[in-house]
Amino acid sequence: MMSDKKKKLTRRDMLRLGLSAGAVVGLGATVVSKSATKTVWQIDPDKCVQCGKCATDCVLELSAVKCVHAYAVCGYCELCGGYHRPDATKTDTAAESQLCPTSALERTFIEDPYYQYSVKEELCIGCAKCVKGCDAFGNGSLFLQVRHDRCVNCNECSIARVCPSDAFKRVPIEEPYLLKGKA
Amino acid sequence: MAGVALAEARFPAPEFDTGHKIPSPTAPLPGGDYSGYLDLSLLVIAMALASWLLLRKRSRKGIFALSLFSLIYFGFIRHGCICVVGSLQNVTMALFDSSYTIPIVLVAFFMLPLIFALFFGRVFCGAVCPLGMIQDVVAFKPIKVSPWLENILGLIPYFYLGLAVLFAATGAGFIICQYDPFVAFFRLGGSFNMLLLGAAFLLVGIFVARPYCRYLCPYGVLLRWTAFFSKYNVSITPTDCIQCRLCEDACPYGSIRKPSPERLPEAREVGVRRLRKLLVLFPLIVIAGGVAGFLIYIPLSTAHPVVSLAEQVALEDSGVTTVMTLASEAFRETGQSVADLYTEALMVRNKFKLGSVLLGIWLGIVIGGKLLSLSVYRSRKDYEPDRATCLSCGRCYESCPVGEKKEIEKVSVGVCEC
Numbered sequence: 001m002m003s004d005k006k007k008k009l010t011r012r013d014m015l016r017l018g019l020s021a022g023a024v025v026g027l028g029a030t031v032v033s034k035s036a037t038k039t040v041w042q043i044d045p046d047k048c049v050q051c052g053k054c055a056t057d058c059v060l061e062l063s064a065v066k067c068v069h070a071y072a073v074c075g076y077c078e079l080c081g082g083y084h085r086p087d088a089t090k091t092d093t094a095a096e097s098q099l100c101p102t103s104a105l106e107r108t109f110i111e112d113p114y115y116q117y118s119v120k121e122e123l124c125i126g127c128a129k130c131v132k133g134c135d136a137f138g139n140g141s142l143f144l145q146v147r148h149d150r151c152v153n154c155n156e157c158s159i160a161r162v163c164p165s166d167a168f169k170r171v172p173i174e175e176p177y178l179l180k181g182k183a
Numbered sequence: 184m185a186g187v188a189l190a191e192a193r194f195p196a197p198e199f200d201t202g203h204k205i206p207s208p209t210a211p212l213p214g215g216d217y218s219g220y221l222d223l224s225l226l227v228i229a230m231a232l233a234s235w236l237l238l239r240k241r242s243r244k245g246i247f248a249l250s251l252f253s254l255i256y257f258g259f260i261r262h263g264c265i266c267v268v269g270s271l272q273n274v275t276m277a278l279f280d281s282s283y284t285i286p287i288v289l290v291a292f293f294m295l296p297l298i299f300a301l302f303f304g305r306v307f308c309g310a311v312c313p314l315g316m317i318q319d320v321v322a323f324k325p326i327k328v329s330p331w332l333e334n335i336l337g338l339i340p341y342f343y344l345g346l347a348v349l350f351a352a353t354g355a356g357f358i359i360c361q362y363d364p365f366v367a368f369f370r371l372g373g374s375f376n377m378l379l380l381g382a383a384f385l386l387v388g389i390f391v392a393r394p395y396c397r398y399l400c401p402y403g404v405l406l407r408w409t410a411f412f413s414k415y416n417v418s419i420t421p422t423d424c425i426q427c428r429l430c431e432d433a434c435p436y437g438s439i440r441k442p443s444p445e446r447l448p449e450a451r452e453v454g455v456r457r458l459r460k461l462l463v464l465f466p467l468i469v470i471a472g473g474v475a476g477f478l479i480y481i482p483l484s485t486a487h488p489v490v491s492l493a494e495q496v497a498l499e500d501s502g503v504t505t506v507m508t509l510a511s512e513a514f515r516e517t518g519q520s521v522a523d524l525y526t527e528a529l530m531v532r533n534k535f536k537l538g539s540v541l542l543g544i545w546l547g548i549v550i551g552g553k554l555l556s557l558s559v560y561r562s563r564k565d566y567e568p569d570r571a572t573c574l575s576c577g578r579c580y581e582s583c584p585v586g587e588k589k590e591i592e593k594v595s596v597g598v599c600e601c
Contacts, residue, residue: 016412020301023294036284038219049513061372071205075194111201118206139194149211152262152370155269156357164509165517166488170283177210 039170041157042178045143047167050128050135054144057159058126064151065126065144065159067104067119070180073141076114081137082130083107083117099133101125121147141180148176219288222257222265226295226311229253233310233575234303238415243577249310250319250576258313263369267296267307268314268402269360271344272351279352296402300409304416308396308406309575315396317365319576321385322392325435333437334553336398337572341549344401349538353531355487359401392435396574407571417568417575420585424565431566433582438572443562458558465555469547476543477536484535493528496521 043054043065054065079091083105088097093107104123108116119142126144134142160168171178196205229249236245257263270293277285296307308315328336347359360366364381367373387394396403410416419430419439430439447454484490488510495511498504500521507515514524568579 012412013414016301016414019409019412020298023298023301026294036286038286038288040213047517049509049516051509051513053509059367059370059373068208070208072196072207074196076197077194110203111199114197114199114203116203147211148213151213152264153213154264154360155266155273156360158361161356161361165513173213176212179208179210 036172038173040146040148040153040173040176041151041160041168042146042171042176043144044167044169044178045145045180047165048128048131048144049165049167050132050144051164052127052129053162053164054159055125055127057162059152059154059158060150062150063126063159064146064148066121066124066147066150067126067128067130067142068145068177068179069117069119070141070143071116071118073139073180074117075139075141076110076116077138078113078115080107080115080117080134082134082142084133086133099129101127101129105130117142143180145177145179219265219286219292222261223288223291225256226267226292229311230296230299230306233306234299237306237309237417237575237577238303241421241577241580243580246310246575246577250316253311254313254316254320257311258317258365258369259371261369263313263363263366265292266314266360266363266366267292267312268400269357269363271402271405272347272357272359275348275351276354280354297405297409300406300413302414303575304413304570304573305406305410305575308403309577312396313369314363314365314400315393315574317368318385318388318393318395321388322435323389325392326390327432328391328437333397334557338549338553339398340401340404342546343399344404345542345545347401349483349535349542350486353484353487353534353538355484364395393574397436397572410573411571413570416570417573417577417579419566419568419579420583422585424567425585426565427584428566429584430579430582433579434568434573435578436572436574436576438569438574439579440563440567440569442564442566443560447560454558454560458555461551461554461558465551468551468554469544472543472545472547472550473540474543476540476546480536480539481532483539484532487528487531487535489524489531490528490535493524496524 055063058064083099084091084097085099090097095103098105102123102125104120104125106118106120108118110116128144131142131144134140157168229252233246233249236242236249257265270289273285273289274293276283296311299306310316343359347357350356350358362380364377364384367377368381384395391397419433426442431441433439485494492510492514495504495508496514499507499511
């Protein structure tokens with residue numbers, strides 16, 4: 001009985017040894033061939049089609065995607081395709097003239113005839129309405145980005161799953177933004 | 184940047200007379216420990232502590248305290264999203280997709296619980312996994328699941344694992360993450376459907392302890408295998424089993440195996456004949472699995488975004504449908520050629536053809552193997568946990584009177600009063 005038990009244990013030990021050796025070799029091989037830095041999710045602004053899903057499909061109640069303004073690309077126009085509704089009768093800051101549903105885009109007078117537009121991030125919901133307007137009528141200086149101070153970096157981004165233009169990608173954490181007007 | 188360059192011509196950058204400086208957009212970085220080394224060290228410490236508490240201290244209280252910590256840290260603080268269960272998809276994708284790489288921390292997250300299981304059993308399940316812990320704390324009235332149901336439901340994780348590996352390897356997505364029932368709780372917010380699924384699991388979990396772990400968890404399959412060969416494991420009694428039967432119903436997960444009866448339930452020849460039949464049947468089941476896999480590979484491949492886009496584009500081009508989807512609109516806006524899309528989709532579909540057949544064969548082996556293992560008679564002398572399915576929670580310790588004199592006295596008093 002004893003020897004039988006001993007024999008059984010040896011077989012199990014052999015298998016265990018084999019498994020641990022395999023595990024260590026596998027781990028080593030994977031690390032050597034696949035080592036990389038951590039990645040985070042980001043939107044490629046050139047691929048984004050402003051479908052509006054960023055506002056609705058983030059796991060956070062208020063999306064981690066916000067509008068970002070590349071001021072250097074902006075024309076500082078008085079009539080802004082991103083700020084004003086296409087059917088607006090006046091180029092003023094009245095609510096009925098604004099395209100943004102939450103008034104997150106702020107318009108400040110700089111000098112005649114230039115106005116500066118900036119995003120109030122706490123109000124922005126990432127709906128991309130302004131991005132669409134700016135792309136259609138302006139310089140395309142407004143664009144969507146995943147804001148990493150808000151993003152919880154899900155293993156598989158739930159917006160990426162529904163993005164119609166495959167604009168979401170994993171980028172190295174050292175360069176977590178794909179900003180316009182930098183290239 | 185072609186679009187921007189083109190658009191820039193629309194309105195030139197202004198020249199300010201007032202000397203206004205053009206600001207640059209902010210780029211906030213992720214907060215907290217984004218290297219993952221803190222999480223990794225906590226994982227190792229928690230698993231080492233769990234092994235010590237479970238095997239050396241034999242302390243259920245200690246395990247419970249540790250599991251509360253794991254639930255709070257890995258669950259609610261880290262939002263359940265440095266997840267060992269999901270990491271198997273990242274590892275699979277890294278192995279199959281050469282353009283996708285993963286950090287060492289992630290590989291370690293995937294491997295360490297398995298290595299621990301190889302030595303100490305499923306200590307990760309027992310006190311560390313937040314998905315398990317959230318179910319563990321609601322297992323108030325566990326009922327016994329009858330063996331036939333347990334055996335059938337126990338096959339689902341193998342199927343789920345195969346499917347998750349297939350989808351991750353082909354790049355169709357991470358289904359384990361997509362259908363993670365508890366991550367919405369950890370984030371304190373999520374879609375209605377996911378919250379409903381999680382609530383359903385917790386509700387069932389009151390009566391059927393840890394249903395996700397036992398009947399779904401794909402990582403649990405790997406842990407079952409490694410824990411089966413574990414060097415040390417939970418033993419119900421600290422010294423010798425006295426066959427008192429007090430632990431018989433102690434395990435909420437039905438992992439305690441009884442000693443084999445003195446008389447065999449059936450004649451030896453009957454068992455041998457059945458085993459022989461099953462051995463002949465085994466290759467047939469495997470082949471049937473492969474055929475079934477081949478039959479479903481086309482519908483299965485539509486889970487991949489490229490294939491579903493190509494199908495939509497094909498439907499539009501052939502005039503079957505006039506309603507465009509957001510994806511097909513976006514595709515047509517890019518001006519890429521339809522032929523290229525079809526070629527890519529066909530490549531993905533071919534991957535699915537092979538993968539789906541392999542998935543079927545895998546399922547055949549699992550089902551056949553289960554039938555075989557059920558018909559092999561094993562002799563057992565004592566009450567002991569099933570190494571593979573034992574979730575290392577330590578609940579059975581409290582029911583064993585051996586080695587603790589006080590307990591024996593209490594029991595004997597109880598007997599007298601009867």
